[in-house]
Amino acid sequence: MKVSLKWLSEYVAIKLTPQELAERLTMAGIEVQGVQTVGGWEKMLVGEVIEVNPHPDADRLKLATVNLGTQQLTVVCGAPNIAVGQRVPFARVGAQLIDGHTGEMLTLKPAKIRGILSEGMVCSEKELGISDSHEGIMVLPSEAPVGVPLSEYLGDTIFDLDVTPNRPDCLCLMGIAREVAALTGEEVHLPEIDYQEEEQSIDSLISVDITAPELCPRYCASLVTGIAISSSPVWLQQRLKSYGMRPINNVVDITNYVMLEYGQPLHAFNYHKLGGHKIIVRRAKNGETITTLDEVGRTLNKDILVIADGEKPVAIAGIMGGLESEVTDETTAILLESANFDQATIRRGARHFQLPSEASVRFEKRLSRELPLVALKRATRLFHELAHGKVVEGVVDVYPGKVKPEEILISNEEVKRLSGLDLSIDEIVRVLTSLGFECQRTNIPSQALVFSPYWRSDINCAADLVEEVIRIIGYDKIPTTMLSSTLPEREPGPRLELREKIREIMVGLGFQEVLTYSLTSLERLRKLSIELEHEALKVANPMTREQEYLRPNLRAGLLAALASNQKLEPDGIRLFEIGKVFLPRGDELPQEREMLCALLSGPKSSLSWRGEKGEFDFFDAKGVTENLLRGLGLIAEFKPGSDQNLSPAESAEIISDGDRIGVLGILHPRVTQTFEIDGAVCLIEIDIEKLFIKPSGQKRYTPIYRFPAVSRDIALIVDEQTSYRQVESIIKSFPLVTEVTLFDFYTGEQIPQGKKSFAIRIVYQSPEHTLIDEEVNQIQQEMLDKLSQELGGSLRS
């Protein structure tokens, strides 16, 4: 919200510099986001137009003589609205102003216009940089002092305030004035609200009935007759304009002015257009219609609150008035409405009609129910003062929603308990009083009973009062201490520890971590499988199609990341992500499972003069998986897999303790293609949730043997169908075998068809003695016999 300090100073004395004031307000909870200075005009004065004559050589130009107090100057002027008697901003030669056509800054020089020398200029708002208006010269209020520097008269500082949703009372000048007063120890000067009343009573002229009191806690109205509709005074128009409001006529302008002053939206009806001279505040009937001020016909329903006369709706309450009862130039009597409406109803209604208005945005906040009468009186006074209206005696005040003001106990112990600030109850009472709270001391010396001022609907408990006290005292006065209370019991966090460990290992293995969006597109899911659509939870109001489904796997995002990087990255890519996937469970919250997904693709080593050649393949991925699981202390085995996104020839399931914990393999060429990836991609996917419950995740120390090891190499020929795992498990079943390493694998010409050859190094070691050859020979012979019997294996000759 914007606040003019010049206007604000009518309600409270401002003795601080704008910067100091901005700082105080910000610290106290009303953030000043911007400070704009209006003015700084050099060589510009308030002038008075004393003569206007036609230009001898140009129809559209005029010669205007302007009185500047000490001298008079005649200048050429093209503005259509210039007239004798006006007070105007006058720029002398040398003044800096904005070119009305180009928008650029220029320095005013003496100029000959159609043969006549012009030494100065009467300026438009645009030329002064006040607004974009350039249709004519700016006309100043008639009381503007002639000859005074323009900066002095028109200069101002505008604060741009960020008012938090709990402080609707600060969405107006009075609210800010109260804050400034409390923060600087000044008094608030209340605007005049008194006026003279006519004899006739309002009750005989209008009746107000609220049939939906739950939606309209209060409805106040006054009646003003004998109004002369005209434009409002220039000063008032200027103020509205500085708030971005278009001046319309004195009646509408006054309602807007009071809204800016007090934050209470008001609406003026043409009294003579109110059928039956009745106001009924009711829910609309389904299908009922109204044409609103913007000349749009609108269909209503029972969730919309309307102001109706004896026959039909005349306004959508709190949102927009009806066209028929609009105040026009012919209007002579107005019924002024100042009411309080249910905020939710206004909020929904404004959204329903897509009509966020100055009024509705205010009603959506929690406005005070005491405010309507105050604002009504202020506006009525201005009607009397500025529009020469005659005010009918009395006001209508229907107040079904009156609530007893709440009383809250505050004590210096409570202030200290929450804030850590030790303040006396006197100090607390002083601060609260400065904010308009009414404080009564109780018979307990450290306590006071507090009643909120009518404008503060946000104060409901002692904690609210504590904030009020310390924000005025200053948050910078709060001491800084460290938590000194008991430490909570330490609880194990296996999930986080495991995740951290996995990250550490993956990074150690050369993988780059990525984080991809939790939300993904249908298109991307379909690249993996047409069925995934039904396995993913959909967002009801997605921002874009790209982010519509909660990911049911990590693959899709990671593959997309790989694809987008592949074109830019000459070397091999290793990516991984640890994150949640979301699996729907009916109407319940989805299951959120933590997964690991890793991808390897491209050359194994970076391009280098001594680099290793070759691309990542299945066994690189398997090596990564083995290293990872070993690092976690898990024992795993691998079985041929059948994941539909992986190549059937090169995929495996990862099994640990009999449970499938993940998959690995080469991406199916079809998937590689749909993701537009070049070359083979190795994928590893592990369900981290399953790792938490694995008993093998416990590391144990095994002693290091002191006695020397003996190693033997064998070349074993077996049938092609025989898996290495079968061979290895037979070898490992023998005593003293401590290590088995496959160091070559061969199929081809040099061995019989249908056979393959494993070259295996077997290490033997005894914890108790130095092995002798005979001992090893004997074990190995038994081993070869068993390999031969069970697998038909033979040594390669």
Next chain:
Amino acid sequence: MTLPTKAVLQQLEQIQKQASEELEKINDPKELQLWKVRYLGRKSRLTQVLRSLATLPLEERRKVGVRGNEVKNILESSLAEREKILEEARIASSLKYKKLDVTLPGQPLSVGRLHPITQTLEEICDIFKGMGFQVIEGPDVEWDYYNFEALNIPQEHPARDMFATLWVDAEVEGGKARLLRTHTSPVQIRLMEEKRPPIRVVVPGRCYRYEATDATHESMFYQVEGLAIDKNITMADLKGTLFEFCRCLFGEERKIRFRCDYFPFVEPGAEVAIECLACHGAGCRVCNYTGWVEILGAGMVHPDVLRRGGIDPQVYSGFAFGMGVERMPMLRYGIDDIRLFYGNDLRFLKQF
């Protein structure tokens, strides 16, 4: 002195002379070995000479024996010296041969890195762990109740405007609608429902907003929530904790501002800002010309929220805070576009 004795002594002189002359000329380790066999081996002339002493009279045998051993020692030490010379020459020549072009590039190794957000999260959590906070987590998809209602943000509350929400259930009324959590604060309620004070936790996690993305807005972002509840916890403790956190993360010198702010689930509420890292408080585009950058919201847990969590606000008090995570690396590294974090361009990620 007998004649044979003289002859033996002459022989010894001759052996020494001949051996020394030969040794001088040897440059090859293999020849050196042959020389050793020839002059010091079991079958060498010197050994033979020394063995032949037995035939001499006792008196002269001693004399010759002493001389014989002298010659042997001289030859052995000459040999050692020659070996040393040859070894040094070998090393010198091998080093000459091995001289590298040290300007050739080194072997590139593939280095993995953590995502900058992960690094930041770890850093933040570590600071709070040091202050006795434990790390816990909560679900990304939440009930309206936990995300809003229990946090004093009922339907139609104006504060809902602060949280543009992505809904899973658009039509469900009341707290039973599912949504993507807009902040990590729902974990406060979940935790209070389960645990009794003392509570001291931080909660990292993903949050979501219905928001068009641009350089400073993301529809997905990380937050770290903090919650401490016990008897006698005050705003001063909150201030101390957060100031300590800022000092750890942004350094001792960085100015910190602690001001009043509003969040529906805390009262009194506060906001912490630090002096802008880009302009050091002078005012620039990064700080919107204010000199300050907001980094977190905080406050004393609202009594209604405590009550909903089953904790008596008359007995216990506590503070909560929540911070956006992306902001920290953006400020620290001068990253000007938040979208880079989840765009996963390796050229970006490799910089951290």
